[in-house]
Amino acid sequence: MERILEHFRAITAIPRCSYHTQEMREFIRRFAIGCGFVVEEDAIGNLLCHKGEPKLCLQAHYDMVCIGEVERIEIVEDKGVLKAKNSTLGADNGMGMAIMFWTMERHAHLECLFTVDEEVGLIGAMHLALPLKASKLLNLDAEEAGEIYIGCAGGVDVIATLPLTFEPLKSTDTLYEIRAFDFQGGHSGVDIDKKIPSAIKALGYELLGQEGLRIVALGGGERRNAIPRSAWAVVATEKSLHVKDKRLGIQPLLTSEYTHSIVESKAIIKALGAFAQGVREWDRNLDIPSMSINLGTLTYEQNALRIACAARAMDDENLAILANETDAFFHALGFEVKQEGWHGAWKPEVSIFARDVQESMQLFFPHAPFKAIHAGLECGELIASQHKKIEAVSIGPTIRYPHSLNEECDIASVYHTASVVEAIIMKQ
Numbered sequence: 001m002e003r004i005l006e007h008f009r010a011i012t013a014i015p016r017c018s019y020h021t022q023e024m025r026e027f028i029r030r031f032a033i034g035c036g037f038v039v040e041e042d043a044i045g046n047l048l049c050h051k052g053e054p055k056l057c058l059q060a061h062y063d064m065v066c067i068g069e070v071e072r073i074e075i076v077e078d079k080g081v082l083k084a085k086n087s088t089l090g091a092d093n094g095m096g097m098a099i100m101f102w103t104m105e106r107h108a109h110l111e112c113l114f115t116v117d118e119e120v121g122l123i124g125a126m127h128l129a130l131p132l133k134a135s136k137l138l139n140l141d142a143e144e145a146g147e148i149y150i151g152c153a154g155g156v157d158v159i160a161t162l163p164l165t166f167e168p169l170k171s172t173d174t175l176y177e178i179r180a181f182d183f184q185g186g187h188s189g190v191d192i193d194k195k196i197p198s199a200i201k202a203l204g205y206e207l208l209g210q211e212g213l214r215i216v217a218l219g220g221g222e223r224r225n226a227i228p229r230s231a232w233a234v235v236a237t238e239k240s241l242h243v244k245d246k247r248l249g250i251q252p253l254l255t256s257e258y259t260h261s262i263v264e265s266k267a268i269i270k271a272l273g274a275f276a277q278g279v280r281e282w283d284r285n286l287d288i289p290s291m292s293i294n295l296g297t298l299t300y301e302q303n304a305l306r307i308a309c310a311a312r313a314m315d316d317e318n319l320a321i322l323a324n325e326t327d328a329f330f331h332a333l334g335f336e337v338k339q340e341g342w343h344g345a346w347k348p349e350v351s352i353f354a355r356d357v358q359e360s361m362q363l364f365f366p367h368a369p370f371k372a373i374h375a376g377l378e379c380g381e382l383i384a385s386q387h388k389k390i391e392a393v394s395i396g397p398t399i400r401y402p403h404s405l406n407e408e409c410d411i412a413s414v415y416h417t418a419s420v421v422e423a424i425i426m427k428q
Contacts, residue, residue: 001415003105007098008082012073012090017066018120021045024062028097028114035104037112042129045116050133052109055428057134058421059378060096060141061118061125064088065403067185067222067229082409091409092402093118096140099418107425113137115378119225119403121157121341125381132386136353138424139379142396143190145413146365148357149394151286151348151372152380153189153312154319157224157341158293160307160330162267164300166260173236173261175216175253178203178243185222185229185404188294188310189375193279196227197247200295203231204272206245213237214261215268217300224296224308226403231298236261267333268305272298275329280322283314286348289374290314291322307335312374316344346380346392348372353391360423361395364416395420 016024028047032039037049047062064070068087076083083089100112111134115124118141142149169175180199186192200220207213213235220231234253235241243250262268275295283290291313299306309326313319319342327337350370361368379392398413400406 001418004098004102004414004418005411007101008094009075011094011097012075015071016062016064016090017070018063018117021063021116025116028062031101032104032112037104040130044124044127046124046128046130047114048111048130049104050111054109054111054134056136056138056425057111057113057132058100058103059113059115059137059139059382060093060100061115061378062097063117063119064090064092064094065119065223065226067226067403068405080411082411084407086405088403088405089407089409091399091407092143093141095397095399095409095414099140099414099421102418103421103425110425118378122343122376122378122381125378125385126343128382128385132390135388135390136428137379137382137390137392138357138421139377139392139394140396141377142373142394143399143402145396145398145410145417146361146368147371148354148361148368149373149377150350150354150370152346152377153314153374154316154345155310155312155341155343155376156319156323156339158309158311158323158326158337158339160335160337162264162305162335164303164305165263167263168260169236169258170238172238174238175256175258176235176237176241177251177253178206178233178235179249180231180247181249183229184406186227186401187375187403188225188227188296189312190373191227191401192292192294192374193289198277198295199228199231200272200298201275201277202245202247203233204269204275206243206248207233207235207269208273209244210241212239213265213269215265216258216261219298219300221297223403225294225310226296227294228296229404234258264334271307271330271333271335281318286314286372288372291318292374293322293326314345314372314374319345343376343381346377351391354393356427357393357395357424360427361420363423364419
């Protein structure tokens with residue numbers, strides 16, 4: 001099974017940040033054709049590869065969240081764990097792709113679907129325009145080996161924009177830069193309940209606790225679906241300034257190109273300080289968050305501040321409630337708000353195929369529980385795109401801290417998961 005890691009290293013060597021996946025797409029096409037597969041592509045960039053008379057479709061997405069030096073990912077193996085130096089590893093979902101490549105070299109009757117731009121709102125799954133030949137779908141995007149996922153959260157992005165006006169700085173003002181850097185970061189779904197601190201929230205709460213501040217400039221976050229690792233603000237004040245949060249750094253700007261402060265500073269500080277980051281409601285039956293929201297990024301463009309949040313819920317009704325409450329929160333502070341990238345929840349169901357997967361899984365993981373995940377999986381949207389009934393299940397190797405510089409993948413879990421996939425294929 002070393003071949004799987006060879007495939008992963010080859011995949012990792014190719015740029016595949018969301019929205020920038022052309023080279024990876026062509027690599028998949030060449031590989032599939034070389035293995036004797038027929039390759040179809042739809043307008044959005046999804047690739048459907050099929051060979052023989054398949055009864056099972058394997059699926060993974062081929063884009064990744066890019067944080068750090070992803071232009072040259074350096075993989076490090078340490079005590080059975082794969083990591084990357086100074087970047088996300090891309091095991092989410094590159095390891096699922098690697099397992100698929102391994103199976104494509106071994107089987108004559110198989111279907112493999114590679115979807116695009118899933119990390120930025122399940123775009124590929126939502127726009128799939130290719131009919132599956134198989135009626136059973138095995139998604140390889142789960143992140144805990146030995147568990148069988150039969151449901152997932154839905155999601156929607158809430159984007160709040162505040163037009164800014166400016167006023168000249170006072171001659172008595174001192175400028176300070178406050179920075180929240182090197183926070184842990186993490187996935188805004190599967191890590192949202194792990195008490196991982198948000199750099200943006202730490203900065204916002206610090207600003208809320210200071211008096212007489214006016215914001216001059218600010219920014220923060222890496223992706224709307226990642227818990228922020230970094231945030232910063234330049235502020236003006238006529239008083240000496242010290243931060244109370246020891247995780248933050250502060251320094252006066254003795255010379256600066258800044259000449260104006262933001263008139264809407266109070267509204268911004270209230271928004272960042274009062275925003276309720278994290279889990280909003282818990283599902284006791286599934287033992288996972290039922291609703292959550294992540295304030296992912298602060299960006300300043302064309303005299304406007306843009307705040308991007310990722311909301312998640314295990315059912316569509318609560319997702320709409322959470323999104324609309326967030327909309328109202330920002331509206332009350334003077335922001336313009338829009339919602340985009342809605343994808344519905346995948347309702348948990350123990351199907352006949354799920355039972356078959358459990359039987360194969362128990363050969364390697366005796367307990368193999370059915371679970372749902374508080375993150376977006378492609379299954380729900382893929383099922384909805386088809387005109388026939390599709391039974392779907394999601395499994396995958398153990399990946400910790402996806403969407404962060406700390407992302408890591410257990411090698412043994414990759415091999416065990418691949419063995420489960422092989423057993424499932426042989427049963428069809």
